[in-house]
Structure formats: structure tokens, C-alpha cells
Amino acid sequence: IGPHKGLAVITALAAAIKRRKLNVRISVIGDVEASVDSAVVSETGRYEREQLPQLLADSGANVMLFPSVWPETFSYVVQELMTLQLPVACFDMGAPAERVRDYGKGLILASNDADTMLDQLIAFHKRLYSGA
Structure with a gap:
């Protein structure tokens, strides 16, 4: 993940998770182009498209964040996530x-504010998995 794909989003979320001492982890499917806090962020490294379903399952992720900060015309990743x-x-x-x-x-x-995003993602998770 580079700057246009949301690197700053991932690093800001990781900092907010650590500061708030939340039991939340970020699993990046792919590479991160900068140093990140490994206590909060893990990465799989490069992968082939056909590996994506297994990598997602192995990661234990239950909310998928597409952190791109660029107005993309299409996203194969979003397409794959929705297909799954x-x-x-x-x-x-x-x-x-x-x-x-x-x-x-x-x-x-x-918002792209880390605390606001984190609150929205946590509420989304609760709505999906606890019926709240």
C-alpha cells in the first residue's frame, strides 16, 4: 500500500488503535510501503489474485477496509471482496x-480522521456481528 492507496490511513488508524488500547488489528493483504507498528499491523506481502480468498480467511479479518484516497475508476479488490x-x-x-x-x-x-473512522468501523462491526 502506497500513499495513493491509503498508506496514511493505515498508519493513522494503527496509531489510534494503539493510543486507545483497543483489541483491534489491521491485516494488510499485500505490502505496506513504509514502516508500520507490527503490534497492530500485519502484512501478507505480495500475492496472486487466486490467493486472495485464502489470505483473507487466514487473516481472520471481519471488516474489509479499502483505504484508497484516490478516486479510482474501478477496483478489482472491491469487486473481489463483494463477490466473496x-x-x-x-x-x-x-x-x-x-x-x-x-x-x-x-x-x-x-471522514478520514482516524478516530472517526475507527468509531465508524467499530459500529459497523457491531451492527454486522451483534445485531446492534
């Missing part, structure tokens, strides 16, 4: 947001 019927969160920009907005397991993030 996994919960997806993204920012309100570009084609991913258009798709996620109409997806029953989707969340459009209202």
Missing part, C-alpha cells in the same frame, strides 16, 4: 464508493 460477500468500507470517492453504497454489507466512511 465480505463487509467492505471505503471513502466516498470514485467507483468503489458507487458500488459499496448499494452493497448490503457496505459502509461509506464519512
